[in-house]
Amino acid sequence: MKKDMICISCPLGCPLSVEMDESGKVLSVSGNSCKRGEQYAIDECTNPVRMLTTTIRVHGGALPMIPVKTSAPIPKGKMMECMQVINRMALDAPIRMGEVIICNICDTGVDIIATNEL
């Protein structure tokens, strides 16, 4: 079985071709320019994941919002659930770059971290 997809791990967007057996096991990946492309193809066929980036309200800072991201990609289907948890939060300044804001969000094993200082 063959599946074509675009690698979204970086803006180059290499066109990937994935060879799978009947059980969905990935046999080979081609078209990738780097190692990350191979990992992306395997993930996309078994458990598609995405980075989540958003903002959280902050009191007492120079600006009202701090940008945050997941420390690693999370399962695609969990995005909205994570957004609901994040949108219930409000923080107080100061916040450091890279500070962990939420630990293990929605049991994904992934943290929400600040991507700026405020």
Add this chain to the structure above:
Amino acid sequence: MLKYDLVVIGGGPAGLAAALKAKELGVDKILILERSTTLGGILRQCIHTGFGLHHFGEELSGPEYAYRFIKDVEKTDIEIKVDTMVTDILTGNTVIATNNVDGLMEIQATAIILAMGCRERPRGALEIPGSRASGIMTAGTAQKYVNIEGYMPGKKIVILGSGDIGLIMARRMTLEGAKVEMVCELMPYSGGLTRNIVQCLDDLNIPLKLSCTVIQTHGIERLEGVTIANVDENRKPIPGTEQYIECDTLMLSVGLIPENELTRNAGIMIDPITGGAIVDENRQTSRPGIFACGNVLQVHDLVDYVTQESYTAGEGAAKYIQTKAKNRRPKYIPVCPEGGARYVVPQNISSDADSDVKLYFRVRDVYKNGRITVTNGDTVLYSKKKPKLTPGEMEYVTVKVEDIKKLDKKLPIIVKVEG
């Protein structure tokens, strides 16, 4: 009058990288002028990840990418003036700037680097008939509202134009609970990166309507809806295909324009296609000692390339300051686009260039297996096929220094793309 070796106009990623490179190469007195309250430029509002993979080998968000350069600048003795607007560049490389603290300043610079970035094409440039209802804005403005100021500009959204900022905003608004009805694109292909179509539209089931445009807006105080229609190959609406879409917000993502009022007023030659200055391989403009880099020179899709280009400009400025290259007019070989190549930057190469030169260009159309060739007279400097070339993605080819030495200096270098 203030005196500096190098004045950098704009404190976005381009200005920061150019200043850092010049400092690293030993330029003494450097000043960065930024009109906003903080450094970082447009990256401050680009909270999504995807920056820095080429430059840092990791995937950073916009603010994280900018942060690294800001911290590096803070470690040096580069001087910074924020909340400072540059209003003019006079002859003799004198920069006129104003702020609340210093008032009107006259700054004498040996070299100047232009790094003012770009702005979005506004609604006026589109001429969509309809009322002046609120709820019509550029995608970048919406991005600023949501990511920096923290409020949602609307609930039911139509996006016109499939540029990257529009695609990124389609996802951002959906994550925040808005309904993005569709993205309409006038052209038969998207202007954004493929990865953004996949992760911003396909992932969230947002339809992308190609060869389609907004022909009318409705609503008096607040936008109530838009009429869309399919367009023919001449981009004219096809009668009978009109469709009314209810929405309270129309976001425009229809292209970026380099911010070159200063450049024009300074009498610097502008390339009508890129909208940026005409430069040589050091990113020097037609005015000796004035360099340009980043989005003010050509609209980039990847900030990593902005950084590269800015290092080149910083290096060029350092060389100019240190070797008094001002006493020497370089002999230029013009670089011209042909066929499917829409433009090439740099537009000139010095005949005595002493390192490899990368030629950046964009294509007019989508090419499957398009061939890129670079020639000088009968000499072929480069020839290669690429599986896919699209106008949304900048390409480059490298011309080797040993080839530049052998060029026929009376003939231009031609960059050609064929289907």
